[in-house]
Amino acid sequence: MNHKGEITNRTLLYLSILAIFITLFGATVSFVKLGKVELPLITGLAASSTATGTVNVTISNTISISLNTSFVDFGNGSLAAAPSYTPINTTAGTNPSTFNEPYGLVIRNDGNVDINLTINGSTAAQFLGGTTPSYMWNASDNESNSCGASGLNYSTKNITGNITAMSNTHTRVCSNLTFADATDEIIIEIYLNLSADTPAGRTYTDTAVQLRGEHFIG
Amino acid sequence: MKKGYLILLVLAMILPSTTAIGLSPTSIFINYEPGVTKTFNFFIVNNLGVDMDASLYTDGEYATFITFKEPVVRVAPWQNKEVAASITFPSTLLEPGPHHVKIGAVENPANRVTQGIAPRVGIEMKIKFDIPYPGKYARFQLDIPYINTGEKLPVTLTTKSLGKETINTIQGTITISNDEKIQSILPVTINSVQSEEEKSYHQVLTTENLLPGDYHAQASLTYDGIYGEANTDFRIGSRYVNVTNYTKTFEQGKIGEMIIAIAGRWNGNIDDVYATIDVAQEGRGITTLKTPSISLGPWESSILRTYIETATLTPGYYDIVITLHYLGGSTVEKGQILIYKKIHINTTYILIVAIALIVIIDILWLLRKRKS
Numbered sequence: 001m002n003h004k005g006e007i008t009n010r011t012l013l014y015l016s017i018l019a020i021f022i023t024l025f026g027a028t029v030s031f032v033k034l035g036k037v038e039l040p041l042i043t044g045l046a047a048s049s050t051a052t053g054t055v056n057v058t059i060s061n062t063i064s065i066s067l068n069t070s071f072v073d074f075g076n077g078s079l080a081a082a083p084s085y086t087p088i089n090t091t092a093g094t095n096p097s098t099f100n101e102p103y104g105l106v107i108r109n110d111g112n113v114d115i116n117l118t119i120n121g122s123t124a125a126q127f128l129g130g131t132t133p134s135y136m137w138n139a140s141d142n143e144s145n146s147c148g149a150s151g152l153n154y155s156t157k158n159i160t161g162n163i164t165a166m167s168n169t170h171t172r173v174c175s176n177l178t179f180a181d182a183t184d185e186i187i188i189e190i191y192l193n194l195s196a197d198t199p200a201g202r203t204y205t206d207t208a209v210q211l212r213g214e215h216f217i218g
Numbered sequence: 219m220k221k222g223y224l225i226l227l228v229l230a231m232i233l234p235s236t237t238a239i240g241l242s243p244t245s246i247f248i249n250y251e252p253g254v255t256k257t258f259n260f261f262i263v264n265n266l267g268v269d270m271d272a273s274l275y276t277d278g279e280y281a282t283f284i285t286f287k288e289p290v291v292r293v294a295p296w297q298n299k300e301v302a303a304s305i306t307f308p309s310t311l312l313e314p315g316p317h318h319v320k321i322g323a324v325e326n327p328a329n330r331v332t333q334g335i336a337p338r339v340g341i342e343m344k345i346k347f348d349i350p351y352p353g354k355y356a357r358f359q360l361d362i363p364y365i366n367t368g369e370k371l372p373v374t375l376t377t378k379s380l381g382k383e384t385i386n387t388i389q390g391t392i393t394i395s396n397d398e399k400i401q402s403i404l405p406v407t408i409n410s411v412q413s414e415e416e417k418s419y420h421q422v423l424t425t426e427n428l429l430p431g432d433y434h435a436q437a438s439l440t441y442d443g444i445y446g447e448a449n450t451d452f453r454i455g456s457r458y459v460n461v462t463n464y465t466k467t468f469e470q471g472k473i474g475e476m477i478i479a480i481a482g483r484w485n486g487n488i489d490d491v492y493a494t495i496d497v498a499q500e501g502r503g504i505t506t507l508k509t510p511s512i513s514l515g516p517w518e519s520s521i522l523r524t525y526i527e528t529a530t531l532t533p534g535y536y537d538i539v540i541t542l543h544y545l546g547g548s549t550v551e552k553g554q555i556l557i558y559k560k561i562h563i564n565t566t567y568i569l570i571v572a573i574a575l576i577v578i579i580d581i582l583w584l585l586r587k588r589k590s
Contacts, residue, residue: 063341064240064263073334105337110265113244121335190335209337210324215244 061113065213068106072190075100082196085133089191105188105211106142109179113215117177118170119188121209127166128204130195135206138163139173142185147174163191170212177213237339238265239272239325242298245318245344249414253309259300260343262323264293271326274301277342278319283307284345290326305345314351314380318344348380350413355381356388356441358448364485364517366455367430371423373404375437375448379411386410390439392421396431406439430456430483453517455485459544461493461551462519470528470559476507478522478540482514489513491544493522497555498537514544533559 072090077097079086088095090104109115121127124135139159141147147159158175174186188211240263248256264270270293276284283305293299303321324340361374373392379385388408394401404421411417437448460481468474476495482488491514495507509522535554542549 060242061244062240062242062261062263063244063343064238064265065339065341066236066238066265067337067339068236070237071334071336102334107339110238111240121337203333205333205336207336207338209335210340211337212322212340212342214320214342 059112061215062111063113063115063213063215064109064111065115065117065211066108066110067211068108069103072102072105073100074102074192079194079196079198084196086194086196087191088194090189091191102190104190107173107177107186107188107211109146109177109184109213111179111213111215114179115177115213115215116175117173117186118212118214119166119173119209120168120170120212121166122206123166123168126208127206128192128194128198130198133195133198134191134193135166136163136191137166137188138191139186139188142187143183146178146183146186148176159186166206166209168208170210173211236266237325237337239263239270239323239339239341240265240298241321241323241341241343243343245346248305248345248347250307250347250349252307255304255306257302257304258345259302260321261298261300262291262293263298264295267295269294272323273326275322275324276319277322280312280317280319284319284321291323305347307347312349314349314355316346316348316380318346320344348378348414351381353381354383354385354442354444355379356385356411356439356444356446358437358439358446360392360435360437360448360450362433362435362450362452364453364455365425366485367425367428369425371425371428371452371454373421373423373435375406375419376416377408377411377418377439377441378416379413382413384410384412385441388439388441390437392435392437394423394428394433394435396429396433401428401433406437411441425454428454430454430458453483453485455517456483457488457545457547458483459488459491459514459542459549461540461542461549464540464551464553466554467556467558468526468528470531470533470557472528474526474528476524476526476555478509478524479519480514480522480542481519482517484514484545485516487513487515488544491522491542493524493543494541495524496539496541497526498539499534504531504536528557531557533557 074088074095075098077086077088077095077099080096086096088099090102095101107117119137122135124133127133127135138161139147140161141159160172160174164171173188177186178184242261242263246258246260248258262272272291272293274286274289274291276282285304285306287302291299291301305319320342321344322340322342325338357378357380359376361376363372365371373394375392377388386409388406388411390406392404392406394403402423404423406419408417408419431454433452433454435450435452439446439448460483461478462481463479465474465476465478468476478493478495480491480493482491490511492511493509495509497504497507505526507524507526509524512520512522514520535556538553538555540551540553542551
């Protein structure tokens with residue numbers, strides 16, 4: 001029985017369908033705004049229009065070197081009596097008297113090319129006083145294979161491993177210091193032989209030491 | 219007094235404990251024009267967290283050609299500073315051929331603690347230019363990269379005309395050989411190369427008929443009747459790692475280190491390379507050793523290490539089989555090792571024998587003296 005003013009079942013059905021439609025429409029609009037659904041929903045492969053892009057990046061060769069320290073300071077100490085000499089160095093061995101135990105010069109190739117590394121500085125006579133002092137250095141890998149391939153001895157390797165007197169002219173340290181992170185460090189140890197008659201009461205400084213890197217292929 | 223120490227401490231923390239300098243690029247080519255000034259730029263690189271002053275200089279026969287806008291350049295921390303420079307070519311004649319001037323930058327030691335040995339770091343780059351030869355002159359360069367078997371082989375011949383006159387035609391061949399056997403011949407023709415102009419010939423070859431190995435390529439060319447050539451070597455790689463050497467003698471009673479030298483023949487990285495070593499005597503298995511894994515770069519040689527306990531092994535020769543494992547494959551190398559016993563000389567026994575000999579000689583001498 002249908003009473004006046006009451007909503008019929010059919011009307012309720014229509015209202016329900018309308019509510020569902022409005023809900024679906026609202027949800028679709030929301031998703032499109034959020035970018036979750038793209039319209040038109042039917043898509044296809046473009047037959048002829050193709051857009052392409054090219055990205056070019058050129059990396060320049062950069063030569064860059066760094067040192068672990070800006071000075072090697074042996075501090076102060078007493079000298080052995082004549083005719084002996086007092087040897088001090090940057091290697092692991094203990095220096096005599098109260099001399100410091102400075103670390104050697106670690107050179108790292110920070111660039112993106114292999115480099116040829118040379119060193120020059122004052123001579124022993126220019127740097128130190130006394131009778132025939134010596135001022136020498138040698139180089140070795142601080143990270144294995146940094147200066148050439150493994151398995152080679154110093155006579156065939158690209159590194160100056162024998163102890164060499166410091167000279168005013170640039171001398172080869174390593175002719176092929178590589179740049180890969182794990183193999184880009186070498187160490188230069190410094191050796192001084194101080195004469196017993198080295199004048200006391202003054203500080204000896206060599207500011208002429210220069211480590212020079214160059215990449216001269218071709 | 220305490221305040222003074224504090225200032226010193228702060229200064230020690232601020233002052234740089236390292237020195238560094240960089241330069242980019244490593245070389246610049248400038249086209250030569252007599253009587254003309256040309257400008258160029260390069261960068262000084264500061265890889266430190268403090269300001270850096272770099273002093274610039276030039277070196278070489280033609281160093282005076284170069285002028286810097288600023289001879290000393292200040293570079294901010296972690297920054298690159300662009301430097302403007304110019305090169306002035308004189309109107310007078312220069313010696314024909316390739317030339318260069320070195321440009322250097324040295325870190326300036328101002329405001330730095332200097333005591334003991336205070337090194338500075340410097341770097342150098344090249345400014346290159348070519349002076350044309352009279353008449354016709356061509357420079358050739360042949361470039362062929364290392365590849366792997368089955369890959370395409372790009373062959374590039376580049377020529378640059380360094381003479382004052384135009385080259386009309388370059389003709390010739392590129393011959394590719396392996397073990398002195400000719401594998402391929404490519405005809406080459408390049409037309410009209412102006413003075414200072416660079417032109418390239420490019421060809422891509424298939425390598426189905428080329429075996430892995432070392433190759434030589436030679437370009438033999440004539441340009442307007444003048445002969446020229448260029449050579450290069452290249453390799454075709456295979457998935458192969460070779461045993462080139464290994465430790466062959468060990469002292470008995472010790473833990474001996476066995477080193478195996480290996481060489482990769484692949485134009486790419488080979489990860490997880492290791493060896494197993496089977497040791498046997500007269501067909502009887504004694505022990506099996508294994509090395510840790512390593513990675514090999516393209517065409518890289520390296521070594522594998524393991525250790526052999528020789529305390530229980532009798533002196534003599536042992537058969538070994540070294541098996542290299544890599545990329546799902548293996549290489550087998552057979553050989554022998556020698557376990558030897560070191561002879562220890564007891565100096566006490568030598569001294570006893572020496573003294574006994576002296577006593578015997580003395581007795582014999584005394585007996586002889588008595589008889590006489």
